[in-house]
Amino acid sequence: MPQAKTSRVRIQDVAALSGLSICTVSRALRQLPNVSAQAKARVGDAVAQLGYKASSAASRLAGGNTGSVAIIAPTATAWFFARAVEAAEEVFADSGYDTVLISLRNRPSVQQKLFGDLAGLAQRVDGVLLLNIGLSEPEMAALAGSGLALASVGMHGVPWDNVGIDNAEAARAATNHLLALGHRDVAILAGSETGAPSLVTANERRRGFEQAMAGHGLAVDPDLVLDAGSSIEGGRRAMAELAENRKMPSAIFAGCDETAFGALMAMREFGLSAPENVSIIGIDDHQMSWFLGLTTMAQPVADQGAFAANLLIERLHRSGLPNPPPASPPSNHLLDTKLVERTSTRRR
Amino acid sequence: MPQAKTSRVRIQDVAALSGLSICTVSRALRQLPNVSAQAKARVGDAVAQLGYKASSAASRLAGGNTGSVAIIAPTATAWFFARAVEAAEEVFADSGYDTVLISLRNRPSVQQKLFGDLAGLAQRVDGVLLLNIGLSEPEMAALAGSGLALASVGMHGVPWDNVGIDNAEAARAATNHLLALGHRDVAILAGSETGAPSLVTANERRRGFEQAMAGHGLAVDPDLVLDAGSSIEGGRRAMAELAENRKMPSAIFAGCDETAFGALMAMREFGLSAPENVSIIGIDDHQMSWFLGLTTMAQPVADQGAFAANLLIERLHRSGLPNPPPASPPSNHLLDTKLVERTSTRRR
DNA sequence: AGGTCGATTGTAAGCGCTTACAAATTTGGC
DNA sequence: GCCAAATTTGTAAGCGCTTACAATCGACCT
Numbered sequence A, B: 001m002p003q004a005k006t007s008r009v010r011i012q013d014v015a016a017l018s019g020l021s022i023c024t025v026s027r028a029l030r031q032l033p034n035v036s037a038q039a040k041a042r043v044g045d046a047v048a049q050l051g052y053k054a055s056s057a058a059s060r061l062a063g064g065n066t067g068s069v070a071i072i073a074p075t076a077t078a079w080f081f082a083r084a085v086e087a088a089e090e091v092f093a094d095s096g097y098d099t100v101l102i103s104l105r106n107r108p109s110v111q112q113k114l115f116g117d118l119a120g121l122a123q124r125v126d127g128v129l130l131l132n133i134g135l136s137e138p139e140m141a142a143l144a145g146s147g148l149a150l151a152s153v154g155m156h157g158v159p160w161d162n163v164g165i166d167n168a169e170a171a172r173a174a175t176n177h178l179l180a181l182g183h184r185d186v187a188i189l190a191g192s193e194t195g196a197p198s199l200v201t202a203n204e205r206r207r208g209f210e211q212a213m214a215g216h217g218l219a220v221d222p223d224l225v226l227d228a229g230s231s232i233e234g235g236r237r238a239m240a241e242l243a244e245n246r247k248m249p250s251a252i253f254a255g256c257d258e259t260a261f262g263a264l265m266a267m268r269e270f271g272l273s274a275p276e277n278v279s280i281i282g283i284d285d286h287q288m289s290w291f292l293g294l295t296t297m298a299q300p301v302a303d304q305g306a307f308a309a310n311l312l313i314e315r316l317h318r319s320g321l322p323n324p325p326p327a328s329p330p331s332n333h334l335l336d337t338k339l340v341e342r343t344s345t346r347r348r
Numbered sequence C: 001a002g003g004t005c006g007a008t009t010g011t012a013a014g015c016g017c018t019t020a021c022a023a024a025t026t027t028g029g030c
Numbered sequence D: 001g002c003c004a005a006a007t008t009t010g011t012a013a014g015c016g017c018t019t020a021c022a023a024t025c026g027a028c029c030t
Helices: A011-018 A022-029 A037-050 A056-061 A079-094 A108-116 A118-124 A137-144 A167-180 A201-215 A232-245 A257-269 A301-320 B011-018 B022-029 B037-050 B056-061 B079-094 B108-116 B118-124 B137-144 B167-180 B201-215 B232-245 B257-269 B301-320
Strands: A068-073 A098-103 A127-131 A149-153 A161-165 A186-190 A225-227 A251-254 A279-284 A295-298 A332-335 A338-340 B068-073 B098-103 B127-131 B149-153 B161-165 B186-190 B225-227 B251-254 B279-284 B295-298 B332-335 B338-340
Touching (some): A056 B056, A056 B118, A068 A118, A079 A098, A079 A301, A098 B079, A108 A137, A118 B056, A127 A301, A149 A301, A161 A167, A161 A301, A167 A186, A167 A201, A167 A251, A167 A279, A167 A295, A167 A338, A186 A201, A186 A232, A186 A257, A225 A232, A232 A257, A257 A279, A301 A332, B011 B037, B022 B037, B068 B079, B068 B118, B079 B127, B108 B118, B127 B301, B161 B167, B161 B301, B167 B251, B167 B295, B167 B338, B186 B232, B257 B279
Parallel strands (some): A068 A098, A068 A127, A127 A149, A149 A161, A161 A332, A186 A225, A251 A279, B127 B149, B161 B332, B186 B225, B251 B279, B279 B295
Antiparallel strands (some): A098 B098
C-alpha cells in the first residue's frame, strides 16, 4: 500500500532510495532514451515502494506536460455528447490524464471567450478533444497553431485527427430503407446548414437523402423538406407544419432520433401514429429509441468518443518525445452505421 | 486586446509596468490585505494592459490554488448527472475554475482507485463536488481529512455542504396523488438500499411511500413491492414480474422516471397501457417524461448542481484567505419538488 | 524632536520538476 | 591495449509563483 499522508514523496526521495540522481530518475520516469535497463528497474522499484507520483504542477511548470486534456462540447446534456464524453473520459483516465470538461452551452459568447484565450487553455492542458464544434476559419487556424494536441469527433476538413460517421451514407441508407418499403412521398425533417466550415453534418445528411431519392428516379417535393434543427422541439414543430399547412407524406426521414421523437409527439397530437399513418426513421439509435420503437440508423457514439480519445493520446505520446518525429498527417476515420429496424417503419 | 503569442506575460512584467515588486503584485492579485488602494489600482491597470493571467501550475506549485475543481459522478451519461454536471460546470467556469470530470462509471474499482490516492487528487484540484456518491465510512473520513473543499448533491449525513431534495416528502406527495385519485392497490417499483451510509435516496423514497399509505390507513401489500433499481431495464423487469407472477395494482409509484419508462415499456408488451389499465407516477421529470405523458414529481436538477457548485466556490474562497476563519458547519439544503400532472395518472 | 507601532512594500528562498551541459563510464576500432 | 566516439549519469539553473521575514514609511505619542 502506498503511504499517503506524511508530506509528499518527491522525486528526490526516489533518487535517494534508488541511489541515482534526480535527473536520471526523471528521465527513467518519462521513458526517455539513454537510461540503462538497470537504472530503469531501480527507479521502478523505488517508485513502487514509495508510491511516488510526480506533481503535475511542478512538472508542468518545468516545461513538461500538464497531465490533463480538455473535452470541448457544444453542451454536456445532450444524449450524444454525454455518451461521447464519458467514453473519452474513460480512455483519458486509463491513460492517466485528467479530463477537463468545457461545455460551450450552445452559446457563441462562451466559445468566443474560450478562443480568445487559447494560450491560457494551452497552459492548462496538453490536448483538446473537440466534439462537433462549429469552427470559423480563424478559430481553426488558432487551434492548429496553439501547440495543443488535437482530435475531434464529427468534424470535417480539419487539420487534425477526426472520427465520425459517413453522414451522407447513413442518410442514404435510411432513405433507401423507406424507399425499399415502397414509400415514394418521403419527407425530410433535418437540420440546416450551420455555416461553420468544420461542421456540415446536417448538410451531408440532406445530401444523402437527395442522392437516395435521385437514385430511385424520384424528385424531392419542396413541400416535404422541412428544417427541424436537431432537437425534439424542432421535430415537433416541423411535423405540425407538415400536418397543418403542407401535406402528409407516406414516410419521414428524420435527421436524428430526437427530431423523430418530436415528430412522433406531434403526430399523437394530430391523432396520427407511426407506422399506421406514416413510417418514420431517424439516425442515432438514441437510448429511448428502442423504447419508442423507432427504426433508425444506429451510430456508435461511445466508440467515436473512445476512438478519438485514443488518437489524441497517441499524438500526446508522440509529441512528448524529445525529438518529436515529423507529425503524421491528420487522419479521418469513418465508423459504420447500421440499420436498426423497429416498429416505426412498415411496407407501404 | 490582450496580446497572446510572444512567450508568456509573467507576474514580473506586471510588477515592472506597475512599478511595484512582484510580491506586492501577487498580493494585490489575490485580494490579500495590506495593499494600498493605489497599489491595487496600478496592478489592475497593468494586468489589463498586459492581459496577464497567472500560471496555474506555478501558482499551485508555490502553494497557491490549482484553479480547478473536480466533479465526481457515478456516471456521466445518465440524464440526472449530465444535467447536474453541466449546471455545475457553468458555475465553475464563471468563477474562473476549470472543471475536471471524474466518472466512476458505476464501477467500484474505479472508486477504490480514486480514493486510494486522494492525496494525488488533492494535488490537482482545490475542491470536489460529489454527485450522489455512495461512500463508505473510511472514504468519507478520508475525504473530510483531505484538505479539499467539499460539497455534494443528493447525499446524506455528510460532514460538508449538501444539496438535495426531500426524498421522503417527494415520495409521499407522489403516493398521495395516486391515493387522492382513488387508487388503493398501489405498487411501488423502487430501488433498494445500497448500504453506503451517504446514499439513502432509494430508502427514503420507500419510506415516504409507506408513510403515505399509512396516512390513509392502507396496508402495503408485499406482493406489490418490487425492487426495480433506478434503471429503465429494472423498471421493465419489475413490471413484467408484476404482470406475470403477481397481481395488477390499480396504480404504480415508480422510484424514478426511468423506472417508470421501463414499466411503461413492459406494459405495452403485455397489452396494457397507462392510464387505461394502471396509473403510474414517477419522480424526476426526465426530459422524455412530458413526451410520454408521465405524471411525476419534478425535481430541479440543474438547480441542485448549480447550488452545490456555488456552495463549493464559497468554501473555496473562504479557505483561500490567509487566516481561514473558523469553518462554518456543513449545511444541508433541500430544494422543492413539484407535482407535474400529465396523462399517465387518472381517477380510478 | 526622538521613538514606536502599524501599515505597506521589498528581498530572497523555495515549491518539485525538467533540461541544457558537463562529467563519468563504456564501447569499439586498429 | 590506447584513444575517440557513444552511452549513461550528474550538476545546476531555472519554470512563475507564494511567502516568511526584513525593510520602509508615516503617523502618533510623549
